[in-house]
Amino acid sequence: MTEPSHTPPPVRITHEKIVSVARGHFFTHGFRGVTMGDLAEELGMSKKTLYEHFPSKAALVEAVILHKSQEIEADLARITSESSANFPGAFHHLLVCVQGHLEEIRPPFVRDVRRDAPEVFKQVENRRRDLIHRYFGKLIGRGRRAGVIRKDIPAKLITEILLGTVQAVMNPEKLAELKLTPKTGFSAIIAVILEGVITETGRSKI
Numbered sequence: 338m339t340e341p342s343h344t345p346p347p348v349r350i351t352h353e354k355i356v357s358v359a360r361g362h363f364f365t366h367g368f369r370g371v372t373m374g375d376l377a378e379e380l381g382m383s384k385k386t387l388y389e390h391f392p393s394k395a396a397l398v399e400a401v402i403l404h405k406s407q408e409i410e411a412d413l414a415r416i417t418s419e420s421s422a423n424f425p426g427a428f429h430h431l432l433v434c435v436q437g438h439l440e441e442i443r444p445p446f447v448r449d450v451r452r453d454a455p456e457v458f459k460q461v462e463n464r465r466r467d468l469i470h471r472y473f474g475k476l477i478g479r480g481r482r483a484g485v486i487r488k489d490i491p492a493k494l495i496t497e498i499l500l501g502t503v504q505a506v507m508n509p510e511k512l513a514e515l516k517l518t519p520k521t522g523f524s525a526i527i528a529v530i531l532e533g534v535i536t537e538t539g540r541s542k543i
Contacts, residue, residue, distance in 0.1 A: 350380055350381070350382055350386075350390075352390055352400070354380070355376070355380060355387065355390055355391065355397070356397070356400050356401055356404050358376060358379055358380055359371070359376055359397050359398075359400075359401050360401045360404065360405065362375070362376065362379075363398060363401055363446055364401075364441050364442050364443060364446050365443055365445075365446075366443075366445060366446075367443070367445030367446050367448065367449040368394070368398060368445075368446060368449030368450050368453050368454065369445075369449045369453065370445060370449075372394075373387055373388065373394055373397075376397075395453075395454050395457060398450060398454060398457060399454075399457050399460070402450075402457060402460070402461055405438070405441075405442075406461075406464045406468075408438070409434075409435070409438050409468065410468060412434045412438070413431065413434065413435075413468060413471075413472040414472070416430045416431050416434055417431070417472055417475060417476060424476065424479050424480045424483045424485055424486075425485065425539075427476060427479070428476055428480070431472065431473070431476060432524075432527060435523060436520050436523065436524060439518075439519040439520040439523055440518075440520045442519050443518070443519075444509065444512055444513065444518060444519070447508070447509050447512070447519065448509035448513070451508065451509050452509075462504065465503065465504075465507075466500055466504075469496065469499060469500050469503065470496060470500070473496060473499060474492070474493070474496040477492050477495050477496055477534075478492045480535075480539065484536060484538050484539075485535060485536055485538055485539030486534055486535060486536065486539060487534050487535070487536055490534060495530070495534050498530060499526070499527075499530055502526050502529075502530065503523070503526060506522050506525075506526060507519060507522055507523065507526075
């Protein structure tokens with residue numbers, strides 16, 4: 338007697354899996370370059386099922402950005418906590434961390450989100466402002482106490498200059514005009530600002 342065949346149960350696709358797959362595609366190809374049909378096909382599900390998880394592509398993009406933001410913040414918090422007594426080391430690790438995260442995000446994604454989902458782009462800018470204030474601002478204050486950041490310029494002013502420059506340069510139009518990626522743009526900003534605010538003692542340590 339032939340044994341009945343048993344079809345393995347379908348793999349349950351979680352929100353986290355969907356966000357992970359979408360993140361790779363969105364960050365590389367942009368918002369417009371990826372359809373919900375493309376993602377559903379790669380995930381092995383129907384578009385209807387995908388829309389049951391996320392009602393729109395904008396909602397999925399927002400979930401991807403939130404996941405990325407939480408990942409960046411967790412890394413920044415860990416670095417500033419682990420290197421609390423070592424400004425040069427913490428600053429170096431912080432820069433490497435941010436540059437590594439920015440390497441994943443390609444210009445088409447930033448351009449498309451700003452153009453097609455301006456409310457989501459606004460959230461990105463607000464989160465970026467918060468992270469710069471909380472983590473780079475904290476590090477700048479620590480550097481002043483260590484004697485490697487100039488004390489004749491208020492720490493809050495240095496942070497605002499950094500934030501203003503990031504907002505002016507790290508946008509799709511300016512990055513395209515200057516032929517920069519998010520990573521190279523951020524690196525240049527940090528290099529220029531550090532050159533102006535670091536002390537001679539700091540130069541010898543960083």
